Amino acid sequence: MIPFNKPYMTGKELWYIAQAHASGHLAGDGAFTKKCHTWLEQHIGSAKALLTHSCTAALEMAALLADLQPGDEVIMPSFTFVSTANAFVLRGAVPVFVDVRRDTLNIDENLIAAAITPRTRVIVPVHYAGVPCEMDTIMEIARRHRLLVIEDAAQGIMSTYKGRPLGSIGHMAALSFHETKNIISGEGGALLVNDRTFVERAEIIREKGTNRSQFFRGQVDKYTWVDTGSSFLPGELVAAFLWAQMEEAEKITKQRLELWDAYDNQLAPLEEKLLLMRPKRIPECVHNAHMYYILLRNLESRTKAISAWAKDGISAVFHYVPLHNSPMGTRYGRCHGTLPITSEISERLVRIPLWLGLAPQLEIVVDAITRHLNSDS
Numbered sequence: 001m002i003p004f005n006k007p008y009m010t011g012k013e014l015w016y017i018a019q020a021h022a023s024g025h026l027a028g029d030g031a032f033t034k035k036c037h038t039w040l041e042q043h044i045g046s047a048k049a050l051l052t053h054s055c056t057a058a059l060e061m062a063a064l065l066a067d068l069q070p071g072d073e074v075i076m077p078s079f080t081f082v083s084t085a086n087a088f089v090l091r092g093a094v095p096v097f098v099d100v101r102r103d104t105l106n107i108d109e110n111l112i113a114a115a116i117t118p119r120t121r122v123i124v125p126v127h128y129a130g131v132p133c134e135m136d137t138i139m140e141i142a143r144r145h146r147l148l149v150i151e152d153a154a155q156g157i158m159s160t161y162k163g164r165p166l167g168s169i170g171h172m173a174a175l176s177f178h179e180t181k182n183i184i185s186g187e188g189g190a191l192l193v194n195d196r197t198f199v200e201r202a203e204i205i206r207e208k209g210t211n212r213s214q215f216f217r218g219q220v221d222k223y224t225w226v227d228t229g230s231s232f233l234p235g236e237l238v239a240a241f242l243w244a245q246m247e248e249a250e251k252i253t254k255q256r257l258e259l260w261d262a263y264d265n266q267l268a269p270l271e272e273k274l275l276l277m278r279p280k281r282i283p284e285c286v287h288n289a290h291m292y293y294i295l296l297r298n299l300e301s302r303t304k305a306i307s308a309w310a311k312d313g314i315s316a317v318f319h320y321v322p323l324h325n326s327p328m329g330t331r332y333g334r335c336h337g338t339l340p341i342t343s344e345i346s347e348r349l350v351r352i353p354l355w356l357g358l359a360p361q362l363e364i365v366v367d368a369i370t371r372h373l374n375s376d377s
């Protein structure tokens with residue numbers, strides 16, 4: 001069986017974990033966490049990077065920092081993972097779902113302005129598949145309406161938009177290091193703070209509402225309860241694992257891009273025959289090969305394809321059930337328009353295996369896809 005995902009290990013993870021173990025500092029914010037923070041701040045250019053347990057936790061921190069009141073509205077795509085919405089629903093906010101673009105499957109920036117009401121507070125662009133949203137337009141809309149932009153960059157590490165790293169453009173951003181992402185620590189994430197006005201409070205919220213970080217820097221002489229907060233920081237063993245991955249972030253991205261390009265070249269003839277559609281390349285953007293997806297004709301052909309490929313030993317998966325159709329989305333969210341592209345894409349999209357080490361088997365995947373689609377047409 002060729003799995004859909006296989007976590008890549010650099011080989012140094014256990015060595016760094018052993019170092020953290022030997023150092024005796026196992027709680028958060030030790031030497032390895034600091035290395036990861038510095039790496040993120042240098043590579044992405046954020047004012048502050050803070051490791052979290054997950055991207056979900058980072059989004060929850062961002063929602064706390066945005067100071068949302070019940071009934072405030074947050075504009076986001078419906079074609080995304082649940083955490084994009086859940087983090088804000090936890091604060092009593094209303095997700096307002098906007099349709100996506102047909103080429104990138106990212107939020108359609110041209111639909112955002114019309115979705116804004118007096119209650120709108122935040123826009124959450126999700127960089128699907130590590131392909132950048134149209135950030136210049138989104139930031140300009142936010143500036144005009146005095147809204148915050150919180151990038152869901154869970155899939156976006158090492159991608160750039162007009163030369164700028166994803167996660168560096170909004171007021172805040174959230175990264176994921178879940179084992180299905182490009183750079184991993186099992187479960188893990190980071191909050192990136194680009195607007196300096198949020199830095200101090202971000203540290204406090206992450207440290208159970210205390211000014212512990214200021215205390216350790218000698219900025220206050222005792223630490224105490226100063227705000228609401230929770231425990232959002234991972235322990236050092238997780239940070240040590242993550243550090244091994246960050247050291248190889250460039251190599252990992254390069255190898256993923258090689259696999260992505262191989263799929264893209266080898267599947268081109270099927271697109272010419274109109275048997276599938278490949279992801280579009282977007283000018284001025286560099287993606288990170290987070291995923292390779294294809295679009296099939298409709299739900300029926302996708303269902304048939306996934307089971308045919310499974311018989312050939314290839315694991316392919318689909319996502320997302322659009323949030324606006326989910327039990328929680330219908331109860332807590334609101335749609336801007338009817339989201340026809342979201343509904344259509346969610347029935348046609350399938351993700352195929354993409355992981356470091358797949359190269360020798362990539363042709364098996366392409367052959368199975370080719371054989372099935374040629375015979376099914």
Ligand SMILES: *Cc1c(COP(=O)(O)O)cnc(C)c1O
Nearest residue numbers: 054055056081083154176178189
């Ligand atoms: C993976 C993902 C998340 C959640 O990340 P976790 O680290 O698992 O919490 C959120 N949003 C998007 C778009 C994702 O792909």
